[in-house]
Amino acid sequence: MFNEKKKLGKAFKEPVYTFRGFEALPEDMEHLEDRFYGFVFQDSDFSKWIEAVAYSLVNHPDEKLEEIADGAIDIVCAAQLENGYLDTYYIINGMDKSFSNLKDHHELYCFGHLAEGAVAYYQATGKDKLLKAAMRFADYIDSVFGPEKEKSKGYPGHEIAEMALVRLYEATGEERYLELGRFFINERGRQPYYWDCETEGKKQEGERYQYHQAHRPVREQDEAVGHAVRAMYLYSGMADVARLTGDGTLLDSCKRLWNSTVWEKMYITGGVGGTSIGEAFSFPFDLPNDLAYAETCASIGLIFFARRMLEMEADSQYADVMEQALYNTVLSGMALDGKSFFYVNPLEVLPEACHLDERKQHVKPVRQKWFGCACCPPNLARLVSSIPSYAYTETEDSLYMHLHMAGIITKEIDGRTAVFQVQSQFPWSGKVTVTYAGEGPVRMKLAVRIPGWCRNWNVQGSERYCCSEEKGYYVMEGSWQPGDQLDLDFIMEPRFYQADDRVRENIGKIAALKGPVVYCAEEADNGKELHLIRLNPKADIKESKAQIGGKYFPVLNIDGYRKVCSPDAGNLYHEYREDQEKETEVKLIPYYAWANRGENEMMVWMRQGIPK
Template sequence: MIKVQMKDRFWNKYMEVVRKEVIPYQWNALNDRLPDTEPSHAIENLKIAAGEARGEFYGMVFQDSDVAKWLEAVAFSLENHPDQALEETADELIDLLGRAQQEDGYLNTYYTIKAPEQRWTNVRDNHELYCAGHLIEAAVAYYQVTGKRKFLDIMCNYTDYIDTVFGNEEGKIRGYPGHQEIELALVKLFDVTGNERYLELSKYFIDQRGQNPHYFDMEREKRGDTNPFFYHHGYEYHQAHEPVRDQEKAVGHSVRAIYMYAAMADLALKTNDDSLRKACERLWDNLTKKQMYITAGVGSSEFGEAFSFDYDLPNDTAYTETCASIALVFWAKRMLDLETNSKYADVMERALYNGTISGMDLDGKKFFYVNPLEVWPKACTRHDKRHVKPVRQPWFTCACCPPNLARLISSIGHYMYSKDDNQLFVHLYAGNQTDVELNGQMVNIIQTTEYPWDEKVTLSINPETADSFTIALRIPGWCKQPELWVNGERIHVGIVSKDGYAYIQRTWEKGDHIELLFPMPVRRMKSHPSVRVNAGKVALQRGPVVYCLEEVDNGKNLSNIYLPKASRFDVTFDKDLLEGVVTIKGDAVRIDPNAWEDNLYASNDDEQILVEIKAIPYYAWCNRSPGEMLVWINEV
């Protein structure tokens, strides 16, 4: 049991934005109260399914999942900030979900309204199990936060029914979802109910995936659908091209992939399945060492919202869906549960401070679905870059990312720590007050820091009575010279570290304190030489935060900025800029375009102009005047 109360300048601001802006805005969206926006119809769909309104289903086939993600975000928000009115609204919505549920437990408005007789005839494309998964996740969260069982019961009821539909037994469907999600949800449902059937059903979906004969083909034939599958005529898109334990590389739709990897990590832990664990480790290595942007954005191809191949990481056509980086946080946390190794927490942190929150503007009113690392707004009119929006959008027809961010941010406290009987693992640094059970007693932990801007972190350890346990502190991979003190006594980090965590085992007494210093010089990051597009370029990173140049600070044509190898950087915390960020300034050169005649090509020596550049955190780009943005800067 770990109970985290966030008290962090950085994250609490985001949590407040989600609570005050995103959740109410999304509630209005779900209820079709937004002007100038495609209606969501999600609540109306539920009412129609419940027989309480008349009309047709409207929206994406997975429209129900927006309701689920909203409820999950509400649950997490209530955990941080009780709000009776909001809870009542949620309760009413849960009641409506109950009334929309069919006699046999089935709960999906698309099929209930449109084609009740066609349930489960197209699990490849039609997201029934995906929606069920999100509803299960929401029900678990709502139960955990409020203690109310109604939603949980609805979803247990639905899951029990699903369990009668899928399986190897005679008369059951030997299928699995086209969009993975229910697999990890079922593990959560198992966690709170203890019902082994849920764990087994999750394992069934994972084990069955990619087996021959291929279920999607059988299903397709049964439907009389003769079209080849759109994605290169194969099922890499769904990671269903081969059994999951044989998969070597991250392929296909990146959100589907990572949700599945997260479930695989869960199952590897809970069923002690070494082959699944090995598959997870292999896929993790491939994804994070060959296919991940420096922002922890993943999915470099717009076609299929998908992974591409090793080292193919174009910056200006990247897909890097907000949801995919969010999924990476989910997976990273589960890998940490499998193995305490900072390589997982490093990626989790990279995603949290960069590629996830870049998906939302600072006031929570606009969102990026796609998070490119280089934007030339005019080039976004090109047909092959039309997915790259140069400014955040108020909402999307496929509104997956905003509610996904809402639930991530509202549950940020869940990613700070993990524990076993007598060890507390500190994965992330952010202000919080936490109560955790260690050695059978509750220990209060107060973490104080101005991370990610400041280098210092303090933890105050307060057991009720003095006791021996271990505090394992992650040493961030980006930090080359960490320093550590316990009650003022310097401890050599190298000596106590294993796999990137410094283990402090001692008898702790109330008031003991740990101090950490993580020096944060500006680092010039380079890409592996095989990343062709980044050759000769550097990205600036300070602490966990990746920086970018914006036109508003640096003028047009950011590609014409060259950072000399020798130039030094000034770092300033600017409290008035972008709600308080550290900026990086440094000397650079540009080629003087005025010294060019109007030729397109010439062999003259360039005239260089000295300029000062100013870089801001990537996540905060496009919160002022729209314009160009660049992460990878030419070096000379």
């Protein structure tokens, strides 16, 4: 998260700030000062961790892990004030300044993650201690903010409270939580700006409210702008409120912002946020490969947004993007051994530039063990451990398969339990087998996504059902009998893609994909100076396997050419002459597996040319 240092007066002891580094703490921990350490949003690290723990416990019960989590919850709940307030920065430094800097100081953001984690832990374990703490904090916030005349008209600087309040409402049935979330969304961007009056009534001239998505009321916004993670969290909350309230104008805004994000500002890897300046969206079609930010958290937020749009409208475009972000940028955010992480996910890397060019110092050529601002690792953990809720959704009479993942899915319908067993070879092959394993027959719809990358597909075993195609889904309706089996094959062939001509950085370049997986060239396989290589888009793509990080991955082998440097290449400029090239075979690996063999060059978009 972007760090903005803000002084709040002499009564405050400022936190120890670092920017994605480790803060220097005294060697003797017994002599630590009695003050707040870290970022103002440090509380959220616990909350994201507890949410990931909750999802893990559902699938992998672990008494020791649950005991550790319970102990951490006890410590956090002990810090809560009697009135319900729970943010350690202000509890330590002085409650007289609480909610005095909503724009920068993340109290409502920390609450949002607390609520998300509390609901998840309650649903996983049945233990409600943290849930009750989150509800008490929500009640306190509700007593401070709202449309009533006597209440404050503020709203979060860093969004997530909006979607968290909806989740808290759905878990508890307390209508006021939904209304508070809707209030924060409705209030955002209204003038006069609440933030102008936060600090002793001083107007903050020239404030760039686009960074916080507060430049206009949300229903008037039509372009994804500002900090990319904040934007995705806001849009997710907007979609939640639109779904639960039937607000058509809010839904329309969500669709406009979706289109802006996906059709103008998204990398082929599902990354969003093209500039490190403010970790933000750039202007339409500005998608630099080597300067990309594409924060792991932003793609996770895009998946949040996509799933919420799917809950309102089963349209395969949302699931296509969810799959694209998951198998590329999100998985790239963590090493194959799970022990190091990327904050930034570029599409082209020259290690020397990362070390020597200040413009590219946000790009790391190898994953880092940890970060002072550690939002991405626990965010990634909570997404991956909760992936079943993204792979499948349901309506009253239908089960939707969005991501073709193996598992056992149950659905209650007409007093019976429908059970489907799914076997899948995704993402390396498009073969999927679905078997109905319920004890008795049920009548319902099963809707399976037809991936946007798939040209040819077939299904065997659907003849007994009434079948149709609806917005990119193959819908089978009928009576499902025990033992019924579907064999689906979404033909998965490697192909070349090119970008819209308005993406200036990629003119004359192509990228290789197989199914949802983006591929890249790495120095470890192809030698240095990848920019001298061009691919033959007419050549057959051969497939093989290679070992990376102790695992075997499908590899694409493509005929190409490498420029041969001329004898007088020492001249910085010279008169034009036709390039001399030699044939070479270019080896491409899955993008998310790059940087697992040490520091080396990487490139997704490569020059292309047809041989003469």
